Amino acid sequence: MLFNLVRPGAAARAAGASGYRQILVILMVCISQLAHAGWKDPLDTPSASTSKAHQTLLLDITRAGQRLIAVGGHGHIIYSDDNGNSWQQGRVPVSVTLTAVYFSSPQHGWAVGHDGVILASTDAGQSWTRQFDGYSANKSIVAAAKLKKEKAEARLEAAEASENDVAIEEAEMALENATYAMEDAEYDESTGSTKPFLDVWFYDAKRGFALGAYGMFFATDDGGNSWNDVSGRLPNAERLHLNSIAMVDNRSLVVVGEMGLIMRTDDLGKTWRKTPSPYEGSFFGLVNAGEQQLLFGLRGHVFSSADGGIAWSEVMTGSEQTLLAGIVGRKNTLLVGNAGSVILFDKALKNSRTLIIEGRKASAAAAETSDGSFVIVGEAGVKRLNADGELIDQGISMAAGDF
Numbered sequence: 274m275l276f277n278l279v280r281p282g283a284a285a286r287a288a289g290a291s292g293y294r295q296i297l298v299i300l301m302v303c304i305s306q307l308a309h310a311g312w313k314d315p316l317d318t319p320s321a322s323t324s325k326a327h328q329t330l331l332l333d334i335t336r337a338g339q340r341l342i343a344v345g346g347h348g349h350i351i352y353s354d355d356n357g358n359s360w361q362q363g364r365v366p367v368s369v370t371l372t373a374v375y376f377s378s379p380q381h382g383w384a385v386g387h388d389g390v391i392l393a394s395t396d397a398g399q400s401w402t403r404q405f406d407g408y409s410a411n412k413s414i415v416a417a418a419k420l421k422k423e424k425a426e427a428r429l430e431a432a433e434a435s436e437n438d439v440a441i442e443e444a445e446m447a448l449e450n451a452t453y454a455m456e457d458a459e460y461d462e463s464t465g466s467t468k469p470f471l472d473v474w475f476y477d478a479k480r481g482f483a484l485g486a487y488g489m490f491f492a493t494d495d496g497g498n499s500w501n502d503v504s505g506r507l508p509n510a511e512r513l514h515l516n517s518i519a520m521v522d523n524r525s526l527v528v529v530g531e532m533g534l535i536m537r538t539d540d541l542g543k544t545w546r547k548t549p550s551p552y553e554g555s556f557f558g559l560v561n562a563g564e565q566q567l568l569f570g571l572r573g574h575v576f577s578s579a580d581g582g583i584a585w586s587e588v589m590t591g592s593e594q595t596l597l598a599g600i601v602g603r604k605n606t607l608l609v610g611n612a613g614s615v616i617l618f619d620k621a622l623k624n625s626r627t628l629i630i631e632g633r634k635a636s637a638a639a640a641e642t643s644d645g646s647f648v649i650v651g652e653a654g655v656k657r658l659n660a661d662g663e664l665i666d667q668g669i670s671m672a673a674g675d676f
Contacts, residue, residue: 330345331346331637340352371392379397382394389407390407413491482503486515569608592627606618637652
């Protein structure tokens with residue numbers, strides 16, 4: 274399953290903190306050994322030029338004006354100006370896996386990925402600079418965790434002074450949780466830049482969010498010149514993985530994650546609340562078709578909403594393949610996922626049909642082109658579909674790199 278290759282899931286959490294830390298110790302030993310063999314930190318290693326970047330693992334794709342931009346393994350970022358027929362490679366200062374990309378305008382965009390990296394482009398994806406990484410993220414998370422523990426200690430003191438047993442019990446629990454969170458944050462800082470961002474979204478050229486594994490949630494109001502840990506705003510004490518963020522109204526956003534997590538804000542991210550979930554499994558995305566929304570995730574589960582993503586009803590599609598991404602097109606809405614699965618919904622989101630792409634490779638994301646067709650990306654790189662979801666004779670090419 275593609276998701277397990279690139280995004281930590283509930284199975285990793287089930288192994289427990291001790292198992293997680295054992296894995297990290299093994300990884301640290303491997304890294305140490307590689308260092309002696311000339312290993313270079315992928316955060317400091319530019320992505321290499323290759324004529325096959327369009328055929329390797331790609332995890333997200335978006336539109337920037339008429340341009341298509343896709344991101345994926347080895348720090349690859351590629352772009353196309355002819356509806357996905359031919360591609361060029363962008364200049365990227367890192368070689369970590371990139372998981373998501375978003376453009377607030379045809380020129381300004383951001384990409385996020387493993388090792389807590391955040392990249393920015395001001396030239397429509399041709400070149401990128403590093404704004405943030407996991408080392409900076411860890412420092413910010415530790416500082417926020419220490420502050421939260423200090424507040425919890427002060428709360429307990431006030432509760433003890435009041436001699437209110439209920440208040441004392443609640444304050445003790447809050448302090449215990451804050452202490453665990455601080456210890457985990459300090460441990461993460463000691464192990465390096467290990468946690469990936471999984472999605473990024475911007476309201477305009479200044480205001481945006483990046484989110485990811487273990488509840489990472491960062492915000493910027495200056496275009497990414499500074500990123501701040503705002504995970505404390507979320508009702509996510511368990512630090513569940515945050516998989517996707519989407520806009521459902523003028524000032525309303527929804528974040529979805531593992532274990533049926535759905536969180537909503539109606540003030541562009543200042544305050545958040547948890548909303549009832551129709552499913553206990555992981556959600557990987559939400560698409561907004563104006564008056565209706567589609568929510569999707571594990572084992573082909575799809576749910577629709579007609580009230581901006583507050584109440585959900587299940588949509589039966591006949592597919593049990595995990596769905597990872599979707600796009601609202603002019604003619605059809607498209608969902609894609611594992612084993613070549615494609616689900617097409619009509620304009621009203623009432624009727625659906627399921628297709629399987631030849632080769633049965635997992636697809637991670639999709640975008641609509643200027644001519645109404647679709648470009649999907651995933652394990653097999655770039656594929657093109659017509660507006661009805663049928664595979665187009667490929668003939669996709671990659672321009673020779675010039676860097």
